[in-house]
Amino acid sequence: MLKIETLRGFAAVAQCGNLRDAAATLGRTPSAVSMMLKQLETHLGEPLFETDRKNRLTALGRFVLDQAERELHQFDTTVRAIEGYAKAVYGSVRIATVPSIAGTIMPQVIARHFGTFDQVDIELRDIDSNSILREVLRNRVDIGIATIGQNRAGLHSQLLMTDAFGVVCARSHPLAKEDGPIEWETLKTERIIANSLSESIDAIPSRDLHETSRLKAHNVASILGMVRANIGISLLPKMTILAFGSDALVFRPLVDQTARRELHILRRADATLPPAARLLEERIRDTVASITQDM
Structure with a gap:
């Protein structure tokens, strides 16, 4: 019975002080909100409001409102975090690249798209190609940019540039x-x-x-x-x-x-990139395309 939307409905009525305004806030009809409150009070076995006007809480009502507001805040924060992660607003990306790309391409990627990743933790390492292959395969980095030759086992690779x-x-x-x-x-x-x-x-x-x-x-x-x-x-x-x-x-x-020299963008073949890493990979490809076109 104590579902999150039930608590949200009760909190809206308690904060608005009447059914009509609470219903407008929730996008529900007053009768639907009233029914929700009745079900909640029946479940608890005690009234939440002193009168039918819904403008004064009982002791139980004040306790439930305090708990509901705390739970709703936590729930809404969690939802925003989940949605932000899915939309690449939050998260972390580990990237390893050869030094020449770290010194030329990556600064331009980050400079051009810094606003997109201002809440994403980006860890950039510049190491040699063989070390990059090992780090990607061991899942110590999400994205690698390296020369791979014939060493493709376990890797998903895409030619980035030559x-x-x-x-x-x-x-x-x-x-x-x-x-x-x-x-x-x-x-x-x-x-x-x-x-x-x-x-x-x-x-x-x-x-x-x-x-x-x-x-x-x-x-x-x-x-x-x-x-x-x-x-x-x-x-x-x-x-x-x-x-x-x-x-x-x-x-x-x-x-x-x-x-x-061929440089490939790499990830593990059996792994799906996190949303932020996937977006960063797209921005790397876009930046390389624009830079190499001007070279």
Whole structure:
């Protein structure tokens, strides 16, 4: 008998002091509200109002109103929280991405749509692709953005974007004095700083360069630090230079346009994203589409 709507009806009558105004507030007819009150009083075995005018509560009525208002507030707060979560107003999103996306795309996503996510907790981590795959599979992050190669087991993946590899060199390096794309042949005499990103290039000339390289670095800061010091040159995606480059570095594209990095947006194949994460994923795709169109 003591349903939430019964308590809401009683509270409305007690607060309004009459059936007519309470019925208007509830969107019910006065007779329906009156019947609801009679059923409640019958269930309790005691009257809630001193008179039929409903403008003065009994001791039981005051107690029930106090309890009802507390319960209605909690119920309404819970409903708002549930609806807010479903509409991506509230919630949390854990995202892991390669550093170049964390430094270029994600700031623009958040800046463009900050108002949409101002009540959503967003945790952003920038780590390497292999670590991202592990974190997604272990359900430690909701969304991943990484290079995946053939490592797709247990993952739902969608191509987000590609960016071209190019030669990165110090501004004082001879290659920086020239313009235009670079042929593989030109790099044969250069000291190559190999890295895990450039090792993914399938072109045979690139593989040959990596096989003869005596230097290898995994961390982008380390790679660029050595390039800045003119220790050698490296092959990196353009997005990496946009995120971490400086006036001391020069990026020159390759003639071979097949040398590209693919970045996928990832989640667990057996998981449904929370509403806020799903909305953030959509905003990431929208932002990437607009940025790459302008590049």
